[in-house]
Amino acid sequence: MLPPDEPTAGITCSVNGQDIRTQVPLRRSLVDWLRHDVGLTGSHVGCEHGVCGACHVRVDGQVVRGCLMLAVQADGARIETIEGAADPLTLALQDAFFRHAALQCGFCTPGMILQAAELLAANPTPSRAEVREALSGNYCRCTGYQPIVDAVMAVSADMPARQA
Amino acid sequence: MTHIGQPLPRAATLRLVAGRGSYMDDVSARGELHAAFLRSPYPHAGFRITGTAAASALPGVVAVLTEADLAPVCQPWQTRTGSAPGMVSPTQRALAKDEACYQGEPIAMVLALSRAVAEDAAELIEVEWQELPAITNLAAALDADAPPAHQGLTSNLAWTTEMKGGDIDAAFAAAALVVEDRLTFTRSTGVTLEPRGVLAQYNPASQALEVRISHQMPHQLQRHLADLLGVSLARVRVICPDVGGGFGLKMHVYPDEIATCAAARLLGRPVRFVADRAEALLSDIHAREHIVDARMAVDAGGRILGFDVQDVQGLGAYSIFPRSSTTEGVSALRSLGAPYRFSAYRGRLRSVLQNKVPTGQYRSVGHPVGIAVAERLVDLAAAARGEDPLEFRRRNLVAEAEMPWVNPLGARMAELSHQQCLAKLEALLDLPTLRAEIATLRAAGRCIGLGFASIVEFTATGPEGYGRAGVLVAAVDTVVLSLEPSGEVTARASISEIGQGTTQGLAQVVADAFGVAPDQVLMGSGDTATTPHGGGAWASRGAAIGGEAAWGAGRKLRAEVLAAAAALLQCAPETLDISDGRIIDASGPRMTLAELAETVTFRGYELPAGVQPQLTVAHHYRREQDTALTTNGFQASLVEIDADTGIITPLRHWVVGDCGRLLNPLLVEGQVRGGVVQGIGEALFEACRYDETGQFLSGTLADYLLPMAGEMPDITVAHVETPYSGSVLGAKGAGEAGTAGAPGAILNAVNDALAQHGAAVSELPVTPGAILRALGRLP
Amino acid sequence: MKPARFDYARPATLAEALALLAQPEAAVLAGGQSLMPMMNLRVARPALLVDINRLPGLGEIRLAGGVLRIGALARHAEVLASPLVAQAAPLLPQALAQVAHAAIRNRGTLGGSLSLADPAAELPACMLALDATLVVASARGERRIPAGAFFHGLYSTALAADELLLAAELPAAAPGWRFAFLEVARRHGDFAMAGVALALGPNAARLALCGVEAGQRRQPAAEAALAAGDPAAAIAALASTDAMDGPDLPAAQRRHLAQVLLRRALAQLEAADAAA
Numbered sequence A: 001m002l003p004p005d006e007p008t009a010g011i012t013c014s015v016n017g018q019d020i021r022t023q024v025p026l027r028r029s030l031v032d033w034l035r036h037d038v039g040l041t042g043s044h045v046g047c048e049h050g051v052c053g054a055c056h057v058r059v060d061g062q063v064v065r066g067c068l069m070l071a072v073q074a075d076g077a078r079i080e081t082i083e084g085a086a087d088p089l090t091l092a093l094q095d096a097f098f099r100h101a102a103l104q105c106g107f108c109t110p111g112m113i114l115q116a117a118e119l120l121a122a123n124p125t126p127s128r129a130e131v132r133e134a135l136s137g138n139y140c141r142c143t144g145y146q147p148i149v150d151a152v153m154a155v156s157a158d159m160p161a162r163q164a
Numbered sequence B: 001m002t003h004i005g006q007p008l009p010r011a012a013t014l015r016l017v018a019g020r021g022s023y024m025d026d027v028s029a030r031g032e033l034h035a036a037f038l039r040s041p042y043p044h045a046g047f048r049i050t051g052t053a054a055a056s057a058l059p060g061v062v063a064v065l066t067e068a069d070l071a072p073v074c075q076p077w078q079t080r081t082g083s084a085p086g087m088v089s090p091t092q093r094a095l096a097k098d099e100a101c102y103q104g105e106p107i108a109m110v111l112a113l114s115r116a117v118a119e120d121a122a123e124l125i126e127v128e129w130q131e132l133p134a135i136t137n138l139a140a141a142l143d144a145d146a147p148p149a150h151q152g153l154t155s156n157l158a159w160t161t162e163m164k165g166g167d168i169d170a171a172f173a174a175a176a177l178v179v180e181d182r183l184t185f186t187r188s189t190g191v192t193l194e195p196r197g198v199l200a201q202y203n204p205a206s207q208a209l210e211v212r213i214s215h216q217m218p219h220q221l222q223r224h225l226a227d228l229l230g231v232s233l234a235r236v237r238v239i240c241p242d243v244g245g246g247f248g249l250k251m252h253v254y255p256d257e258i259a260t261c262a263a264a265r266l267l268g269r270p271v272r273f274v275a276d277r278a279e280a281l282l283s284d285i286h287a288r289e290h291i292v293d294a295r296m297a298v299d300a301g302g303r304i305l306g307f308d309v310q311d312v313q314g315l316g317a318y319s320i321f322p323r324s325s326t327t328e329g330v331s332a333l334r335s336l337g338a339p340y341r342f343s344a345y346r347g348r349l350r351s352v353l354q355n356k357v358p359t360g361q362y363r364s365v366g367h368p369v370g371i372a373v374a375e376r377l378v379d380l381a382a383a384a385r386g387e388d389p390l391e392f393r394r395r396n397l398v399a400e401a402e403m404p405w406v407n408p409l410g411a412r413m414a415e416l417s418h419q420q421c422l423a424k425l426e427a428l429l430d431l432p433t434l435r436a437e438i439a440t441l442r443a444a445g446r447c448i449g450l451g452f453a454s455i456v457e458f459t460a461t462g463p464e465g466y467g468r469a470g471v472l473v474a475a476v477d478t479v480v481l482s483l484e485p486s487g488e489v490t491a492r493a494s495i496s497e498i499g500q501g502t503t504q505g506l507a508q509v510v511a512d513a514f515g516v517a518p519d520q521v522l523m524g525s526g527d528t529a530t531t532p533h534g535g536g537a538w539a540s541r542g543a544a545i546g547g548e549a550a551w552g553a554g555r556k557l558r559a560e561v562l563a564a565a566a567a568l569l570q571c572a573p574e575t576l577d578i579s580d581g582r583i584i585d586a587s588g589p590r591m592t593l594a595e596l597a598e599t600v601t602f603r604g605y606e607l608p609a610g611v612q613p614q615l616t617v618a619h620h621y622r623r624e625q626d627t628a629l630t631t632n633g634f635q636a637s638l639v640e641i642d643a644d645t646g647i648i649t650p651l652r653h654w655v656v657g658d659c660g661r662l663l664n665p666l667l668v669e670g671q672v673r674g675g676v677v678q679g680i681g682e683a684l685f686e687a688c689r690y691d692e693t694g695q696f697l698s699g700t701l702a703d704y705l706l707p708m709a710g711e712m713p714d715i716t717v718a719h720v721e722t723p724y725s726g727s728v729l730g731a732k733g734a735g736e737a738g739t740a741g742a743p744g745a746i747l748n749a750v751n752d753a754l755a756q757h758g759a760a761v762s763e764l765p766v767t768p769g770a771i772l773r774a775l776g777r778l779p
Numbered sequence C: 001m002k003p004a005r006f007d008y009a010r011p012a013t014l015a016e017a018l019a020l021l022a023q024p025e026a027a028v029l030a031g032g033q034s035l036m037p038m039m040n041l042r043v044a045r046p047a048l049l050v051d052i053n054r055l056p057g058l059g060e061i062r063l064a065g066g067v068l069r070i071g072a073l074a075r076h077a078e079v080l081a082s083p084l085v086a087q088a089a090p091l092l093p094q095a096l097a098q099v100a101h102a103a104i105r106n107r108g109t110l111g112g113s114l115s116l117a118d119p120a121a122e123l124p125a126c127m128l129a130l131d132a133t134l135v136v137a138s139a140r141g142e143r144r145i146p147a148g149a150f151f152h153g154l155y156s157t158a159l160a161a162d163e164l165l166l167a168a169e170l171p172a173a174a175p176g177w178r179f180a181f182l183e184v185a186r187r188h189g190d191f192a193m194a195g196v197a198l199a200l201g202p203n204a205a206r207l208a209l210c211g212v213e214a215g216q217r218r219q220p221a222a223e224a225a226l227a228a229g230d231p232a233a234a235i236a237a238l239a240s241t242d243a244m245d246g247p248d249l250p251a252a253q254r255r256h257l258a259q260v261l262l263r264r265a266l267a268q269l270e271a272a273d274a275a276a
């Protein structure tokens, strides 16, 4: 619910393949809107000032901080969240994260996986150091990062580009 | 046992990788209000709220509440514990009254239709502040002219104790060598990625409170909510859904969370509060603020004679409720030197009030402090003797044959494997090769250091820990199992899951105890309405205590099921077994569990007269001996220092640990690695800093530096497995040892590197500036 | 941590954007990677956000007539990956690889970084070392400002409240010039504790620092020494920078780091020359 005088604007966009047309409060961040209004709670909020990466979502194919973009800026955009990301890389990463225990509490995981998928799409054969660098903007308090790197490397090893 | 010991991933994480978790903030209640707090901007100030009209008038604001509004529905509280008799900790309230004693202390709350509007309104509350002298600096807090942390106090000393045994003066008189150092530990904090948060609903008709909260121990909180809000305990339901990290941070009574529940009770409407990161850094417990002066006496043969230690510990404005912040100081002193043989100890603890947020139990409570101090002294002694630091340790570590070992402090340690762990570590490191590599690199001008830490950790605290102190913290646990008509087993445990994977370990235990595959066991936990009272998640207790309850329940259910099957099959129960979800005898499978459960549930008339199968069973476990279970291990760290910039890079890290029986090595190793990185954070990055006026400087994640993937090393983990002989499974605590040893290992590695340049550091975290100053590159 | 209220406009044309910027307390919203955190923390409270993300052509990267023109809305990731930039301004990718993290580089813009003028930011130093000219516009018209006159110190630039930065124009790297960007940060992607942006030509040099002084400027004394072929004197000259002071990072430490980095930058260029 919103107070009667909260400024809003209309937006039209697609979220996980579904077209949406709605009013959004001007000051609502993209991640808050996805979580509270659209009901997609897979993207998380860990800092709201751009440091932790828990809020990652894809906007027009690129991973961005969902806390640093306004929902109103998503007008006309194609948005994907972890719930809707169905590309083979993301699916492979989800499976590898599970098998390698690359998550404990899981709060960082959606943001981490989206970032890792973007890395592997651009560079299918990263070194461990490159994986660490690519994930350097995603905070994980639980795992110590090593199993996350292991999981990404495992997916990389299985990618067709590497076998070719 | 076919499933215990298997490296299976936690089944429930399949939901989490898909973004289908259910964390506290993932669910909302219809008609909910959002809370925002007005917090003290000053470390110490008197205040009077002079106007709330402007805030209340803002469209979307439903209520503006102060202490006076909450007082009728919410009691104040005060921390008292038999383990710190005479401790001074003033009364605390959900919203402060007249005096704010730390920056971030909540003084008023706004309830509004959105969090944004609640924040708008909080800015409009009019307050007359009268700044009071504040004491934040630990080193100065006990000075005669230090301002009191609370008005009316005559001293900031909250509590002091001396822990001693043996003849300390004789030990130092007899010493051939005395080494000493002062180590300073800067406050750090837990920074769970999911901040604290709560959604509270009160039904005035049924007088029932339902609280969905990111918390480690639902039952402990249930009790406090009942007491503080005057609701009957059985009518308080606490639900802890998926928890985005705990580490000890989410096990205390926080004023803002209590205020949220009180507001829900007052208004009869759902109220949500989710701490944002700035208020989390400001108001979550901090930990590990210590100044330790320590001396160690060594005889001519290089044997440790004793430790003489003075620890000044910062408590913040209150000793944390309910467990008391002093626990950390006591634990630091108890863990100091615990791996070693010595005959005398004197440790003086002074726990000090300050105008800062309270400190509290944070992963590996106190151990990182005690271990870093002792391991620093041990390295100093080895260096003074011109001896290899591992040889010095080998001589002084309590040997396996000497167990059980009771040290001069009266700390009892049993079934520890120091010598085996050391041998394993040496093999793991391939020390001769590693030392040669280090020598080559050093010859090429690189500043490389190798450091070690030996640890004992006191884990899985039993009933005597808090029970004797009169603190209402459960150390018992219960697992309830039901055989469902489908043949699956549902389990409900009073142990809670905060990401460590305990529930997976318990599922494997139930699977073996009962006779099904782990994926046939559905674990439930974290809800007072569906699980029996128990301890939740603290002190690495899930496997050691919860595991026993799970085993007992599994065996009970097995006996019930076999008796029922025998009655149906007209045979003796002893001839039957349960394997892979089927009831079998020597000839092979006789019926599936589903067939049995369906018969019992839907066609009870088929059973012979007098047979009443109990397909739901409970097992309750309390450990009868050993206040805590001791675990041990070794860590080694290899670091490189850029002597020009002062930047320290951890290159490799090794851990050998003995946490008794490994229920699940994959998850244990996850605990170890995560714990080590948390310890590296503490050693190299994390610091809660204040300016000279007491203003908090680490209020965002741009200022409070956390360990990130780019700087962390790969960590090699190996195990020695000495099962605890006092339980069926033999598991001990595994969740905190990584954090316990890493700061000491890193500090020693840094000092090993600096020693090549005749330099040393003794303050954590070690900053680049401290390195440059130590090296004489900076004034 | 929610922003205070604001109004929002998303102009479709430059003229419209400039008209909006003439309103009181209007702020440009580019990548939002600095402005949104400040708004969430309520340390920035603009009355009107002018979202320039849909302005056509504002993110273009062009190389023509020996001039590399990078539009203000070019994202860090685009500049980092651009072959034109690699060819004409090889200093920039060296620096950008150390700016923030991938997801932030996907949104953050050159114009945003230059307009913000954070003393620790890499890109302002690069503009100085690359002798950039900044093109700005308002409803009153267009201006071209040399980098040296654009930066006015801590979070302060020559931009008037109603002005929009349109582009940076950089002379394409001339033959014989070599470039090095080095920095020290606590963690990967953090703002620099100190950084050097160095362009070294035949008997000429341009040097700027980040994270050291509050203001962004070139270091004429060090440049002169470098041009004269006296690296030791250049390094020594950095001892008298007007470094920022603070409890965590004292001025002496920043100066020391600047000197270390310049020494390393020169060694790196020398090693590259030797290899070539």
Ligand SMILES: Cc1cc2nc3c(=O)[nH]c(=O)nc-3n(C[C@H](O)[C@H](O)[C@H](O)COP(=O)(O)OP(=O)(O)OC[C@H]3O[C@@H](n4cnc5c(N)ncnc54)[C@H](O)[C@@H]3O)c2cc1C
Pocket (backbone or CB within 6 Å): A049, A050, A051, C027, C028, C029, C030, C031, C032, C033, C034, C035, C036, C037, C072, C073, C098, C099, C100, C101, C104, C107, C108, C109, C110, C111, C112, C113, C115, C116, C120, C121, C122, C123, C159, C163, C164, C165, C166, C189, C190, C191, C192
């Ligand atoms: C975690 C984190 C780490 C970071 N690390 C670094 C780092 O290491 N180095 C670094 O340099 N940066 C870093 N940044 C900042 C990042 O590079 C920003 O993208 C950049 O500083 C600002 O660019 P922006 O497009 O996001 O600008 P915005 O945030 O949109 O705007 C910044 C300011 O510039 C104004 N502005 C923007 N564009 C224009 C224009 N065209 N004309 C006039 N005014 C304009 C805005 O009004 C605002 O005042 C980091 C950010 C985060 C969140």
Ligand code: FES
Pocket (backbone or CB within 6 Å): A044, A045, A046, A047, A048, A049, A050, A051, A052, A053, A054, A055, A056, A065, A066, A067, A068
């Ligand atoms: S919540 Fe967006 S980066 Fe932390």
Ligand code: FES
Pocket (backbone or CB within 6 Å): A102, A103, A104, A105, A106, A107, A108, A109, A139, A140, A141, A142, A143, B193, B244, B245, B499
């Ligand atoms: S798994 Fe908990 S923060 Fe990464």
